[in-house]
Amino acid sequence: MDTQTQRKYVYEPSKTTEPDFPSTSRPKGSPFFAHLITFLILFSLWILLSGKFDLFHLSLGIISCIIITLISGDLLFPESKTKGLIRSWLLFLKYIPWLLYQIILANLHILYLVFHPRMMELIDPEIIKFQSKLKKELSLVTFANSITLTPGTITVYVSVDGNFHVHSIDKKSAEPLPGEMESKVARAFGEQ
Amino acid sequence: MDIVVTALLVIGLVFFTGGGVGILRLPDFYTRLHPAGKLDTLGSLMMMMGVAVFNLHHFTWGALLTSLKIILIVVFIFLSSPTATHSIVDAGVRAGLVPWTKKERRE
Amino acid sequence: MHYIFLYTGLFLCLLMVLSLYRAVFGPTVLDRLIGANAIGSKTVVLLILIGLIYKRVDMFVDIAMAYAMLNFIAVLAASRYFQKKKGLL
Missing domain, CATH: 1.20.5 (Single alpha-helices involved in coiled-coils or other helix-helix interfaces)
Structure with missing residues (x-):
């Protein structure tokens, strides 16, 4: 059944045809x-x-x-380029503590919201759309998972060319969205 | 050592309680996913860390292996929980559920 | 220390009852799915606590890991199935 015809709300993904996946022909270097x-x-x-x-x-x-x-064997490291592999993993390991700190801060915010007696006046859900600058698929997936792990925001939709739809629970968690985390992810995966 | 373990367990229980209360109190499906998917993740991280520290109380190689397995479970939860949350949200969007908004925004 | 684990496990069971309310009376099918997912993520912790109480953590850790994977796959399969249905409201 065609799923495109079932979508009827305003925040729905645009109907432009997504670009094809990048060609899967891998370089024939020694893997x-x-x-x-x-x-x-x-x-x-x-x-x-x-x-x-x-x-x-x-x-x-x-x-x-x-x-x-x-x-x-080529599932985990599909590019089989061995040069910057260890360095990129070290950069990614540097990204994890910052993410944990961010998760704990945002979790405390959600905890405050949930136990607040006048919760219904504090929350203000909305759907935000923005365009990301990231290119690689792996960094897009990591960015989307980081957004979902940071409480107050859930990635609803992400396209291959970096079009994000994000559901946020209130204004405070919606504000810093495309900013610092994106540049951190870009630095962790070597896209600057 | 026991104090650290107890503190980690209690912090984890606070996060789990927030998740449970949030599932009951929030107004609609999209907002309920916020506490359900993520407060539970951090709560299980805290409680698993407490259990792993307690398990290393009397150090043996088998206890170290068990603690590493517990940390492996935590890593798996951190990878799988956003994916499950995103999958549920995607099902809601495709089924056509309207997100709850405030009254002044609705007009 | 033994009693701390016991009462922690009992409190987790109480929280599972809270989530069970959403799993039983949820207005839509996806609300029930959220409740079931929350119960599953609490069960993983509860299994390891049971292992600590019976002093067989090395056995219960494997069960907890299998349960975590099973919970993840069950949620994925259920949400993939329900997104094809139109009349689930």
Whole structure:
């Protein structure tokens, strides 16, 4: 059934045709490094989940991790560019504590709203639209998930070219929206 | 050590209580998602951290492994909870639910 | 310390009853889905607390992890199913 015809409200996504996904042809460079990192991540996950260190279980883990790496080794690092990989992960790790601090601040705000006796006068829900400057899909997904994790705002719709619709619960949480978090995400994924 | 664990558990319970009360009090579907999806996430983070710290009280390698598993659950919740929230919102938008707004904004 | 975990678990059960109100009497189907999701995210914590009370955390952690994944997949599947329905109001 066509879902486009069911949409009838004002804040609905625009009907412009979204651009196609970027072509999935990957550069044919040696993907050995990406495969190695995928194998290491999978194997550490295996050790963590099994918790047995004898030879039998470890060899079973190595065999199954090699099979999974051969099948879907280019899933986690699709570009197979090995140059800026570790640096970008370090930048991303620097982004996480700021996000946690932001989440705790906003959670306290929501907690104050919920327990306030005159809550119905304080809240003021609305739908905001804005256009993001981010380009990569991974950074768009991270930005949308960060918006949803920060309380007071939920991402309703995001398109491939960075068109965001955000539902916010009151004015205070709607104000700082496209500003600082977007530049932080852009810096974490190397888009400046 | 026990004081830290108890404090973390109580903070987590406060966040969970906020989530439960918020689900009951807020006026419509879109606003109810705000406490339900996110106060629960931070509450489970706090309580899991408390349990992981308590589990390392008598240090063994098995206890360390269990604590790492608990942290893995927290990471999984932090990845999956926004996705679930966004999926529910998307279902609401496509079904055509009108968001609740204030009265002066409606006119 | 034993009693702290016990009363924390009991309080979590009380909060689950609060969410159960929304899951039973919710005006729309999606409200019920929100209530069920909230109950699921409390259950994950409650399982680990039960493990602490019975001193078998290493076993209950695996159950909690499986329950977290199951809760996530159930919410995704239910919301994907209901977005095709028009008359759910």
